[in-house]
Amino acid sequence: MSAVSASTAGDGGGRRRGRRPGGADTRAALLAAAREVFGESGYRDATVRAIAGRAGVDPAMVNHWFGGKEKLFAAAVLKLPFDLPEYVARMRAAPAEELGERIVRGFLGAWDAADGAHFSALIRSAASHEEAASSLRDFFLANLFRQLADRVADDRQELRAGLVASQMIGLGVVRYLVRFGPVADAGVDALVASVAPTVQRYLTGPLA
Amino acid sequence: MSAVSASTAGDGGGRRRGRRPGGADTRAALLAAAREVFGESGYRDATVRAIAGRAGVDPAMVNHWFGGKEKLFAAAVLKLPFDLPEYVARMRAAPAEELGERIVRGFLGAWDAADGAHFSALIRSAASHEEAASSLRDFFLANLFRQLADRVADDRQELRAGLVASQMIGLGVVRYLVRFGPVADAGVDALVASVAPTVQRYLTGPLA
Numbered sequence: 218m219s220a221v222s223a224s225t226a227g228d229g230g231g232r233r234r235g236r237r238p239g240g241a242d243t244r245a246a247l248l249a250a251a252r253e254v255f256g257e258s259g260y261r262d263a264t265v266r267a268i269a270g271r272a273g274v275d276p277a278m279v280n281h282w283f284g285g286k287e288k289l290f291a292a293a294v295l296k297l298p299f300d301l302p303e304y305v306a307r308m309r310a311a312p313a314e315e316l317g318e319r320i321v322r323g324f325l326g327a328w329d330a331a332d333g334a335h336f337s338a339l340i341r342s343a344a345s346h347e348e349a350a351s352s353l354r355d356f357f358l359a360n361l362f363r364q365l366a367d368r369v370a371d372d373r374q375e376l377r378a379g380l381v382a383s384q385m386i387g388l389g390v391v392r393y394l395v396r397f398g399p400v401a402d403a404g405v406d407a408l409v410a411s412v413a414p415t416v417q418r419y420l421t422g423p424l425a
Numbered sequence: 426m427s428a429v430s431a432s433t434a435g436d437g438g439g440r441r442r443g444r445r446p447g448g449a450d451t452r453a454a455l456l457a458a459a460r461e462v463f464g465e466s467g468y469r470d471a472t473v474r475a476i477a478g479r480a481g482v483d484p485a486m487v488n489h490w491f492g493g494k495e496k497l498f499a500a501a502v503l504k505l506p507f508d509l510p511e512y513v514a515r516m517r518a519a520p521a522e523e524l525g526e527r528i529v530r531g532f533l534g535a536w537d538a539a540d541g542a543h544f545s546a547l548i549r550s551a552a553s554h555e556e557a558a559s560s561l562r563d564f565f566l567a568n569l570f571r572q573l574a575d576r577v578a579d580d581r582q583e584l585r586a587g588l589v590a591s592q593m594i595g596l597g598v599v600r601y602l603v604r605f606g607p608v609a610d611a612g613v614d615a616l617v618a619s620v621a622p623t624v625q626r627y628l629t630g631p632l633a
Binding site: 257258259261262340341343350353354357358373375376378379380382383384385386387388390391392394395396397398399400403407410411412414415418419424425 | 465466467469470548549551558561562565566581583584586587588590591592593594595596598599600602603604605606607608611615618619620622623626627632633
């Protein structure tokens with residue numbers, strides 16, 4: 218039977234329709250297609266028609282499920298794959314000397330479990346879409362770093378946040394976007410062991 | 426007088442033409458416009474017409490000066506702003522314990538002096554254009570890292586190269602693309618002091 222159920226209407230009902238997804242599946246297919254197309258074309262050049270075509274659904278489904286391209290972008294790309302309050306609470310509960318390890322492990326765990334195209338779409342869009350750049354800045358500065366400010370050395374906190382961001386974003390670019398073999402294929406534990414000391418120093422160690 | 430000279434023909438001669446660039450200026454204007462448009466739209470969606478329009482020249486000038494979109498992309502985006510043999514020779518001449526500092530300083534010096542849109546265009550294109558991803562991989566692996574292999578600790582050299590790439594690419598993304606204030610505005614010396622120890626450890630220090 219079709220994956221659509223009576224409680225997830227919006228595609229005309231539960232008829233069999235081959236590979237066309239229905240209901241909540243339509244929404245998931247549009248999210249996945251949006252990450253691919255925004256990642257390839259960036260926010261400005263991606264079209265609702267191209268995204269719907271990639272998902273194998275009618276373009277009207279974008280309005281039905283998301284209310285337009287901007288809101289689809291927000292749901293597919295800007296919304297990071299973290300439960301932010303929960304993530305921040307976990308970081309705040311960690312001993313100061315374990316923050317580097319917790320941050321790297323949490324970051325890789327979340328993005329490894331997410332759609333790999335999501336990170337690429339976020340970075341690609343950050344070049345031309347201010348909200349994508351803001352989303353990254355806000356994650357590191359407002360949502361994560363300011364919550365940890367009392368745990369961090371000295372008064373160069375904005376520079377420290379930027380340095381942490383540089384290592385974590387670079388790790389994501391090399392693992393998910395450029396896909397250098399040894400970093401793309403490494404297990405989380407190996408990367409945590411290598412990268413956590415860097416993040417720990419940027420947070421609590423000497424900078425010069 | 427117009428900036429065009431008799432030795433840089435290709436735009437119909439030395440007539441005054443207001444802000445339309447001529448000769449070698451046409452080539453420079455096309456390179457700058459290409460970095461902007463490839464950075465905004467990625468390789469696939471950028472058009473010769475859009476690039477020529479941004480540069481204020483006739484689209485035929487792209488063929489005249491570069492021989493087409495792919496070759497313009499190679500000249501504007503894939504060609505890194507380094508004299509690679511000279512850069513590698515400088516790194517090889519450095520004491521092993523100074524490699525981190527030399528690499529960070531050389532990287533920032535070259536990209537700070539380059540068109541800021543160049544780095545963004547390279548990263549944006551790497552998501553969808555295999556040659557852009559290869560250009561980044563080749564810079565770190567073939568051109569830089571294998572030349573330094575005899576200076577680097579143990580046999581985990583590919584992982585070490587990937588970790589160096591993650592920090593340097595991330596630094597570039599945060600400084601040139603996402604533009605986090607404290608990292609975008611920091612002087613080269615401050616960033617070298619903060620980041621060089623990371624790169625040094627990835628090259629010659631313990632990874633776990």
